[in-house]
Amino acid sequence: MMSDNDELREQLESYIGRPGAPSRVADDAVNAPMIRHWCQALGDANAAYSEATRTGTIVAPPAMLQTWTHHDRRFERSVLSNDEGEELIARMLADAGFPSVVATDYHATYVRYLVPGDRLSYSSMIEGISQRKQTALGDGYFITTKATYVDQNDDVVGELRLVTLRFRPAASDS
Amino acid sequence: MTDTSPSNVIAPVRVGDEVTPQTIDVTTSLIVTGAIASRDFYIGHHDAEAARLAGSKDVFMNIMTSAGLVSRFITDWAGCDSRLISLQFRLGAPNYPGDQMILSGSISEVQQTGDGQQMSIDFTGRNSAGIHIKGAAVVSVPGLVRETPS
Numbered sequence: 353m354m355s356d357n358d359e360l361r362e363q364l365e366s367y368i369g370r371p372g373a374p375s376r377v378a379d380d381a382v383n384a385p386m387i388r389h390w391c392q393a394l395g396d397a398n399a400a401y402s403e404a405t406r407t408g409t410i411v412a413p414p415a416m417l418q419t420w421t422h423h424d425r426r427f428e429r430s431v432l433s434n435d436e437g438e439e440l441i442a443r444m445l446a447d448a449g450f451p452s453v454v455a456t457d458y459h460a461t462y463v464r465y466l467v468p469g470d471r472l473s474y475s476s477m478i479e480g481i482s483q484r485k486q487t488a489l490g491d492g493y494f495i496t497t498k499a500t501y502v503d504q505n506d507d508v509v510g511e512l513r514l515v516t517l518r519f520r521p522a523a524s525d526s
Numbered sequence: 527m528t529d530t531s532p533s534n535v536i537a538p539v540r541v542g543d544e545v546t547p548q549t550i551d552v553t554t555s556l557i558v559t560g561a562i563a564s565r566d567f568y569i570g571h572h573d574a575e576a577a578r579l580a581g582s583k584d585v586f587m588n589i590m591t592s593a594g595l596v597s598r599f600i601t602d603w604a605g606c607d608s609r610l611i612s613l614q615f616r617l618g619a620p621n622y623p624g625d626q627m628i629l630s631g632s633i634s635e636v637q638q639t640g641d642g643q644q645m646s647i648d649f650t651g652r653n654s655a656g657i658h659i660k661g662a663a664v665v666s667v668p669g670l671v672r673e674t675p676s
Binding site: 386389390392393394395396397398399400413414415416418419422424425426451452453454455456457458459460461462465489490514519520521522 | 559560562564569570581582586588593594595597601610612613615
């Protein structure tokens, strides 16, 4: 529900247009074992992911774009820089009673297919934060981030605009 | 070159042509393995009790798995030489264990390119609660008239 004096929303406002994450290099280069695990999990038998064809190499499934630079958010770090808007927003909202998250919108551009050995780096900007909205899951805020993925040559290999809802579970409202 | 991909694309496609539908059994196994294979360790995707505390009725499919299944749906049809250029969608009803998702789609636009065709595909994935995923993809398919295995 939109509120005229939503102090939390005003605090969130300052993050719009600022970095969501400073450039972060992938822990691992694009590699065949992770590609194989993904294909097994999803039942994807596309030969391009398992057999080197006319290009001489396998390619990674394009939807793995996020995977290479994904990081484990289960263990909170105590110190965050001002450029870590994604984490700062998540923490601010969790502290304010909006601890849950679901992704709602995805718009990826796959500039080129990745091959084993590619080492990606991730950075993002916070593009927008909605007013507080009522949803079926509960009240929350929609956060729009625009991520850019570059390779070892600093060439852009993919872009991803993602919207996530950070919400207070409806069941816990009382 | 032998093409080993399961593909139905045998002739130039036209606007309105359908992508071969797929029915996905949404299981705890698919949700958990998909999340872990995409390095998404958010507890809502692998710990049912934690997922319930966070406001879901069970573990739910992560967005990378949904994107990966749509990607598979399209390239199973378009072949292993096809390349996804873009993928955009909105998620609605979550995919929970015990459900089925039916993916369907059709060609909305076709462009000739130097070595094949580039097409836009509108797709929808429905589960028992409604629309899980709805969006559009752009995919390029070289050649189009496929070489037959010799």
